[in-house]
Amino acid sequence: MTTSSFAASATDGSAPALAPRIEDCTAGPGRLLALQTPVDDIVSWRGSFLAYPDLAAGHGPLQELTVSLLDKGTEHRDRFELAQVLEDCGATLNLSSDGLYIDVSGRALAEDLPRVMDVLAEMLRAPAFEQEEFEKARAQAVAQVQRRMEKTGAQASSALTRRLFAPGHPNYDEAPETVIEQLQQIRLDDVRAYHEAHFGATEWTLAVVGDLDHEAVASVVADSFEGWTAHEAAPTHDTDGRTDVEPGRSVLPMPGKSNVDVRLGHTIPIQRDHDDHPALYVGNYILGGNFAARLMNTVRDEKGLTYHIGSGLSGITTRYQGYWKVRVTLSHDTLEEGIDATTAVIRAFVEEGATEEELADKKTTIPGSYTVGLATTQSLAQSMLTNAERGFEMDYLDTFPEEIRALTLEEVNAAVRRYFRPDALHEALAGVRPETMEV
Amino acid sequence: MNQPTPEVATPTDIPDAFEFEETSGDIECYRLTDNGLRVLLLPQDGAPVATSMVTYHVGSRNERTGHTGATHMLEHLMFKGTERYHKRTGTSIFETLQRVGAKVNASTWLDRTNYYEMLPTEHLPLALDIEADRMRGALLDPEDVESERTVILNERDRNQNQPVSRLFDEVWAAAFTAHPYHHPTIGWKSDIETITADGLREYYDTFYWPNNATVSIVGHFDRHDVLQEVADQFGVHEAASHEIPQVTTDEPEQTGQRRVRVKQDGQLGAVLMSYKSPPATDPDSDALDVLARILASGKGSRLFQRCTDQGLTSDVFGMNFRLRDPGLFSVFGYLAPEVDHETVEAAIADEIDKIRTDGVTQEELHRARSQLRAQIAFDRDGPMKVAAQLNEAIAAGDWKLYTQYLDRLADVTADDVQRVAQTYFTDDTSTVGWYVPTSG
Numbered sequence: 081m082t083t084s085s086f087a088a089s090a091t092d093g094s095a096p097a098l099a100p101r102i103e104d105c106t107a108g109p110g111r112l113l114a115l116q117t118p119v120d121d122i123v124s125w126r127g128s129f130l131a132y133p134d135l136a137a138g139h140g141p142l143q144e145l146t147v148s149l150l151d152k153g154t155e156h157r158d159r160f161e162l163a164q165v166l167e168d169c170g171a172t173l174n175l176s177s178d179g180l181y182i183d184v185s186g187r188a189l190a191e192d193l194p195r196v197m198d199v200l201a202e203m204l205r206a207p208a209f210e211q212e213e214f215e216k217a218r219a220q221a222v223a224q225v226q227r228r229m230e231k232t233g234a235q236a237s238s239a240l241t242r243r244l245f246a247p248g249h250p251n252y253d254e255a256p257e258t259v260i261e262q263l264q265q266i267r268l269d270d271v272r273a274y275h276e277a278h279f280g281a282t283e284w285t286l287a288v289v290g291d292l293d294h295e296a297v298a299s300v301v302a303d304s305f306e307g308w309t310a311h312e313a314a315p316t317h318d319t320d321g322r323t324d325v326e327p328g329r330s331v332l333p334m335p336g337k338s339n340v341d342v343r344l345g346h347t348i349p350i351q352r353d354h355d356d357h358p359a360l361y362v363g364n365y366i367l368g369g370n371f372a373a374r375l376m377n378t379v380r381d382e383k384g385l386t387y388h389i390g391s392g393l394s395g396i397t398t399r400y401q402g403y404w405k406v407r408v409t410l411s412h413d414t415l416e417e418g419i420d421a422t423t424a425v426i427r428a429f430v431e432e433g434a435t436e437e438e439l440a441d442k443k444t445t446i447p448g449s450y451t452v453g454l455a456t457t458q459s460l461a462q463s464m465l466t467n468a469e470r471g472f473e474m475d476y477l478d479t480f481p482e483e484i485r486a487l488t489l490e491e492v493n494a495a496v497r498r499y500f501r502p503d504a505l506h507e508a509l510a511g512v513r514p515e516t517m518e519v
Numbered sequence: 520m521n522q523p524t525p526e527v528a529t530p531t532d533i534p535d536a537f538e539f540e541e542t543s544g545d546i547e548c549y550r551l552t553d554n555g556l557r558v559l560l561l562p563q564d565g566a567p568v569a570t571s572m573v574t575y576h577v578g579s580r581n582e583r584t585g586h587t588g589a590t591h592m593l594e595h596l597m598f599k600g601t602e603r604y605h606k607r608t609g610t611s612i613f614e615t616l617q618r619v620g621a622k623v624n625a626s627t628w629l630d631r632t633n634y635y636e637m638l639p640t641e642h643l644p645l646a647l648d649i650e651a652d653r654m655r656g657a658l659l660d661p662e663d664v665e666s667e668r669t670v671i672l673n674e675r676d677r678n679q680n681q682p683v684s685r686l687f688d689e690v691w692a693a694a695f696t697a698h699p700y701h702h703p704t705i706g707w708k709s710d711i712e713t714i715t716a717d718g719l720r721e722y723y724d725t726f727y728w729p730n731n732a733t734v735s736i737v738g739h740f741d742r743h744d745v746l747q748e749v750a751d752q753f754g755v756h757e758a759a760s761h762e763i764p765q766v767t768t769d770e771p772e773q774t775g776q777r778r779v780r781v782k783q784d785g786q787l788g789a790v791l792m793s794y795k796s797p798p799a800t801d802p803d804s805d806a807l808d809v810l811a812r813i814l815a816s817g818k819g820s821r822l823f824q825r826c827t828d829q830g831l832t833s834d835v836f837g838m839n840f841r842l843r844d845p846g847l848f849s850v851f852g853y854l855a856p857e858v859d860h861e862t863v864e865a866a867i868a869d870e871i872d873k874i875r876t877d878g879v880t881q882e883e884l885h886r887a888r889s890q891l892r893a894q895i896a897f898d899r900d901g902p903m904k905v906a907a908q909l910n911e912a913i914a915a916g917d918w919k920l921y922t923q924y925l926d927r928l929a930d931v932t933a934d935d936v937q938r939v940a941q942t943y944f945t946d947d948t949s950t951v952g953w954y955v956p957t958s959g
Contacts, residue, residue: 118564121896151818163818167886170893187900189893216830223833223856226786232680290900336784336957338676371623372614381606384666387674411673437609441618448620448639455566455637455738456901511680 098454099474102464103294108305110284113464113474114294117457123290123297124187124457126465131182131278132313136248139274141221141262144177146271146279148217151175153208162199171196175203179250180317180399181469182279187458190291197304204279205308214268221263225256232334232341232511237407239330239508240343244403249318251395251402280311287464289457319400321347329507337511340415344422345394345405346504352398352470358483359495360393365442366434366492367391367426367500368406370449372441378425379408385418386410398470404500412513419507427502433493447481532743536750544922546909547742551750554758555730558749559918561737561905569738570902571646572635573654574913576733577726579704580629580766580844588706589714589722591627592664592671596719597634598625599663601656604649612649619645622903627704630843631914637903640739644748650734651752654727661716668711675705682783682954683851689779690791690952694847698770728759733913738902770795770845777950785956787833788854790863795948796848799841799915805927806935807848807943811837812887813879813936814870815850819886821870822850831858831866843916847950848943860953871944878937891928 103114110129133139151173153159166173171188173196184204188196228234238253245252254262284305288297327346350356368375368391375389389408396402406426410418454460467477530547533539537558540548549558579590597612604610616623621638623646636646678684688703695701705711734753736745773795797803815822815837826832832852840846850871852863898908912921920927 119900122893122900124900160818160824164886167817167819168889170890187897189896216828219830219855220827220833223787223853226856227833227853230682230785230787334784338679339673370613370617372611372617377606380670381666384669385673387670387677409673409677411676414669441614444618445620448642449617449622450620451566451639452568452620452622452637455568455903458900 098460098477102474103298104474105298107286107298107301108303109281109308109310110286110305111468112298112301113285113287113468114292114297115287115289115460115464116292116294117289117460119290119457121189121291122187122457123190123193123288123292124461125185125286125288126458126461127184127284127286128178128181128465128469129280129284130180130282132180132282132315132317133278134316135250135252136246136316136318138262140177140254141259142266142270142274143182143278145218145221145263145266146274147175147177147182148221149209149213149271150203150207152213152217153210154202155206155208156202158208159213162203165195165199169195173200180315185458193292193297194300194304197300201304201308207275209268209272209275211268214271218263218266222260225259225263229256232337232339233407233409235332235334235510236341236343236508237405239332239510240345240405240506241403243325243328243330243506243508244321244345244347246318246322248316249321250400251321278311278313281305281308282310282313284308285465285468287461287468289461289464315399317400320349321401321403325506327504327506329509331512332508332510333514334511335514338411340410340412340509340511342408342410342415342419342422343405343508344419344505345403346501346506347401347403348393348396348499349401350396350499351401352396353472356495356498357396359487359491360499362439362442362446362484362487363434363492363496363500364391364393364404365446366438367429369442370445372445374429375406375422375425379418379421383421385414385421389422406505415509415512423502423505426500426505430496430500430502433496434489436489439487439489439492443485443487446484450481530742534743534747534750536754537746543919546918546922548918549746551729551754553754554756556749556753557733558746559733559735559909560742560745561735561909562740562742563738563902563905565739565901567640567739568637568902569640569643569736569740570635570637570906571643571650572633572735572737572906572910573650574631574633574733574735574910575727576630576731576763576914577632578628578630578914579702579706580699581726581764582699582702582706585710586714586718586722587702587710588671588704589719590632591705592667592711592714593719593723594625594627594632594634595667595671596659596663597653597657599660599667600658601652602658603652603656605658612653616646616649621646628914629700629704631910633910635903635906643736643740643745647748647752651755654729654732654753655756657723657727659716659720659723664716664719671705671711672708675708675711678705682781682785682956683789685783686781686789686791686952686954689781690793690849690950691847693777693779693952694773694793694795694950695770698768698844699766700770700842700844700846725761725764728763729753729756730758731763733918735906735909735913737905737909766844773948776946779950779952781952781954782957783954785954787856788860788956789852789954790854790860790867791849791851791952791954792864792867793847793849793950793952794944796839796846796943798843798845799920800917802927802930803935803939803942804839804841806931806939807839808841808891809884809887809928809931810874810879810936810940811839811848812890813883814874816887816890821874822852822867825870826852826863826866830855831863841911841915843914860955864951871940874937874940875944879933881933884931884933884936888928888931892925895925
């Protein structure tokens with residue numbers, strides 16, 4: 081089978097450079113990144129600003145509740161009028177709380193972008209915060225937390241973060257019971273005060289991709305957000321993980337579950353812009369990054385112990401350190417066997433290291449997967465925004481594959497040995513039967 | 520702004536192995552004349568990537584008693600290898616495809632099984648080679664069947680962990696007593712535990728043939744070259760020497776409401792109200808799509824305003840399952856804390872009754888159509904999304920449902936919406952399920 085002649089007729093096989101095509105400018109109070117692509121009729125966007133919540137003081141649920149009220153009415157339009165603008169044109173607009181950031185995202189037919197940007201700006205800048213809507217939003221927030229309590233995966237992941245981080249760290253995920261208590265103590269005045277102090281154009285960045293004209297989008301965004309100013313809140317979050325907790329196991333019994341979700345992990349003491357990050361990223365990819373990785377090969381394919389297993393670097397940004405997480409789901413009767421098999425693969429990998437062949441594979445896999453991952457307007461917008469949030473040059477969107485291809489086996493294995501520590505793995509199990517709690 | 524895509528002219532430069540059948544929208548349909556394989560091509564500008572997908576016209580609706588879950592289990596086994604692509608030689612299907620950065624997976628549903636790869640265009644021949652090879656060359660090794668059995672039982676357990684997943688299974692099981700939509704796609708546990716490699720082989724030899732499959736290719740590629748590649752790879756197979764078995768069981772008319780109750784540990788209850796609905800190709804199904812939007816899509820929808828906005832539910836959805844055979848239209852609501860099932864069920868029933876009695880407004884119809892029109896545009900954002908939508912149209916029995924959907928929606932009137940509500944939303948053809956959380 082040959083691929084070269086086929087490829088030559090369709091493409092040279094490499095993605096066209098993105099950075100030169102991205103219009104990077106100031107539009108109103110923020111940064112606008114706009115990219116025109118061949119898609120018809122639609123645009124997608126991703127945006128964010130830094131809110132700097134005081135996480136140790138319980139600002140996490142407060143920030144989420146504040147965000148959930150943004151589409152419940154503004155000083156100019158009630159909740160149904162806002163929704164009608166979007167629903168009449170089939171546009172979507174989402175606002176969410178993401179640690180230090182408030183994120184916005186959405187998509188619309190290109191012709192509808194001006195009216196949707198107007199709604200977005202109005203929601204962010206002039207929410208009504210009415211008592212009745214506040215009560216409903218709080219009740220819905222409690223219901224969402226309760227629904228999360230039924231999910232073994234969410235519970236296990238959350239429990240692992242509490243072993244690795246203190247409440248002031250953005251990766252710390254509070255126990256649902258505590259979140260419900262915190263939500264119930266929040267008053268509408270707290271929401272108003274939080275919005276006043278933490279919402280503003282602080283590092284406000286918007287990435288827009290699709291069937292667009294750069295200048296027209298810049299004009300729309302500048303008009304919609306004109307006069308929005310930065311807030312004065314400053315960062316208070318922890319940047320490092322906990323060092324005061326010995327490796328151990330958290331067990332969350334959940335009656336009636338047929339399956340146990342297991343998370344293993346420990347903190348990683350580097351940030352995203354550290355020189356070792358690319359090598360560690362590739363090292364993890366070889367261990368548990370995809371279906372062809374070692375964990376999947378052994379624990380699923382050879383031993384048949386799980387439907388899904390994988391590992392990843394989580395919550396590592398240029399503002400704080402993150403962690404390494406291995407996830408596996410196991411049946412009750414193969415729980416310990418599955419955990420043992422997983423840790424055995426990890427130990428062997430750290431001791432022996434990756435092979436030249438594995439690294440060569442990933443040097444094709446990761447750049448190829450990267451190209452595939454940029455095939456939609458939504459994924460392009462997200463990549464552009466994430467790159468900007470990291471403080472990287474836009475060129476990095478084009479040079480990332482080369483960075484991966486330049487890695488040596490020595491660099492990858494040195495990073496694996498330096499940062500992956502099987503003896504330091506914490507464990508979190510959710511879904512075990514109550515009677516087996518003492519495992 | 521981009522120019523509209525021009526009408527696709529009848530292609531002339533196509534390999535001799537193919538017969539051009541028709542064009543609908545931007546999609547070209549070809550037939551590999553020697554073995555009956557259908558090929559759909561949708562060329563797109565954009566990133567140098569493409570999606571290759573093989574849809575087999577076999578799903579859990581084709582399974583017989585005692586062999587439920589066979590379609591899904593076979594889907595798993597299809598990744599275990601052929602003589603040419605096998606783990607023992609370092610060329611497992613996943614490894615080989617993921618090595619070049621492909622996004623690769625498969626899925627099984629009631630009416631179909633699909634295998635897909637999204638990858639850089641230069642590697643498209645590799646994906647086609649693998650798909651053609653495993654169309655008739657899957658090994659289905661008994662040892663692999665045993666190890667995969669545990670994996671699938673684990674997958675089933677994961678589903679069973681979710682009370683809402685159980686609720687859907689039980690409602691479908693109650694709603695269909697004779698038709699095979701009765702059983703869950705993953706299969707009954709005892710069937711998964713006992714199915715044999717020989718049983719799977721028989722199933723594979725019955726359904727996995729080029730004349731029971733559609734190859735779809737979406738993305739950035741050269742038409743002639745990709746067709747030649749398909750001819751070279753898939754052309755080695757003969758058509759099945761037997762008739763592909765068809766499902767002949769019709770679900771008997773339902774003459775009274777059915778009710779089920781799922782009890783499982785959890786926090787918040789749920790209500791699932793389902794009504795028998797027409798096949799996907801029936802024009803009434805278009806009106807039901809519009810109705811699903813009016814009922815429960817967005818804050819302007821009837822059920823959001825009646826239930827979620829009033830604190831009765833924390834979320835509410837409307838779903839018109841468009842399937843090859845008559846299926847279900849469902850309304851699902853998560854109960855808000857301290858709200859009982861009766862209240863939510865009554866509120867949903869009342870809103871449905873209002874539509875039956877008073878119909879819907881032109882404004883609601885316009886909004887639903889606009890939402891669906893935008894959704895169609897969004898669903899063309901990238902080859903993978905297009906393939907996923909096209910896959911369901913193929914499974915429903917007419918791939919042109921995908922290309923003609925916008926026109927079909929334009930034909931739906933407010934009277935149609937009221938009429939389908941009156942026709943299909945009747946107590947006697949409904950099945951109501953409650954998820955009742957129990958405390959641990």
